Amino acid sequence: MAEVAAGLSIGQVAERTGLSVHALRFYEQQGIFVSPVRRGAAGRRVYSQDDVDWLEVCIILRASGMPLPALRRYTELVREGAGNEEERLALMREHHGRVTDQIGRLAQSLDLITFKVGVYEDLLDQNGQV
Numbered sequence: 001m002a003e004v005a006a007g008l009s010i011g012q013v014a015e016r017t018g019l020s021v022h023a024l025r026f027y028e029q030q031g032i033f034v035s036p037v038r039r040g041a042a043g044r045r046v047y048s049q050d051d052v053d054w055l056e057v058c059i060i061l062r063a064s065g066m067p068l069p070a071l072r073r074y075t076e077l078v079r080e081g082a083g084n085e086e087e088r089l090a091l092m093r094e095h096h097g098r099v100t101d102q103i104g105r106l107a108q109s110l111d112l113i114t115f116k117v118g119v120y121e122d123l124l125d126q127n128g129q130v
Contacts, residue, residue: 010025019059030072031076032071032075033055035079070091
């Protein structure tokens with residue numbers, strides 16, 4: 001627990017999140033952190049557990065295809081605090097629609113792939129190769 005209280009280095013955060021050091025610096029430059037990243041006495045970045053928790057949300061949103069400008073806007077809204085929940089909801093609903101569409105396209109792709117696997121398994125089975 002002392003490690004969290006003292007702060008985490010950029011390397012530790014990279015290890016915990018799976019992001020590269022370069023990606024962490026990029027996210028900072030892009031304003032993706034809710035709070036400014038602190039600096040230690042030597043000028044090195046010092047992250048909190050809250051920073052790591054926020055990054056985990058961002059990682060999931062990016063992995064789901066949220067565009068960087070939308071993630072940046074969402075971060076700005078969270079940073080502003082209460083009172084903008086309608087805009088946050090609109091942003092999330094829009095992204096929800098994109099993810100739902102993507103899942104539908106992936107399901108179609110999976111259906112085709114499953115069909116093709118069956119065709120080739122049947123073909124090889126008929127030839128005694130499976």
